[in-house]
Amino acid sequence: MCTIMKSTICPKYEAAFSLLGKRWIGMIIKVLFDGSCRFKDLNERIPNISQKVLAERLKELEGCGLIQRECGDEKPVKIIYSLTQKGRDLQLVLEAVGTWAENWMNQSDQH
Amino acid sequence: MCTIMKSTICPKYEAAFSLLGKRWIGMIIKVLFDGSCRFKDLNERIPNISQKVLAERLKELEGCGLIQRECGDEKPVKIIYSLTQKGRDLQLVLEAVGTWAENWMNQSDQH
């Protein structure tokens, strides 16, 4: 019943979970997967996220190369956030979470 | 370049990310995937987690049906934590994270 293995968690796994396991990160990536967009779009599409934390997370994600921030040189500056290849490569993760959520998350679980 | 969609994130996705996106949750599930084990084993295998937060997370995970806590009636009480079906169903998620981590996480990313 109790399978004993003395090994500690793999460092790459650990690094991945430390990043992906941060509050809001999953949702930000999911929204960007559905289409590149602007700060205010992210802010609207992710319920309850604060602008402060959204700004922080976007910087973190940009810093570790998951998303990119581009501002065209139009008159009212328009900043677009989009996934990089590293971010797009999370597709299988997002799909797997989606499937699991469909199967196991019902309204009674929300707290 | 900017694909506009006005929809907000799906509630089930949101609920899933709120849970799975909590600090340490991914790692706890990963360790339990490698084998059911005891409190102190989890504590040893997950670097830097505090006993306080580990205890909290285990209660949360039990509360939402991802893991189960069993104590046999042997003399020195031995408590074993293991995944439920709901928890085991996260296999694809864990595998996808593992693959992504292998491809994209190198030592320089750890901070």
Next chain:
DNA sequence: GGATGATGCTTACTTTTTGTAAGTAACTTT
């Protein structure tokens, strides 16, 4: 048989992270 150790936590207190609300700077629309 009292001392020491293991296990599975809890408690009190500090530090870090989040949240809230308001503010700001640049530019547009009315």
Next chain:
DNA sequence: AAAGTTACTTACAAAAAGTAAGCATCATCC
């Protein structure tokens, strides 16, 4: 010229996490 939009930042409060010690229940050691 006033009011609005976008993309943030800032100051302050609340919540979560970290730290270290404590505790109850057994078990073993001298």
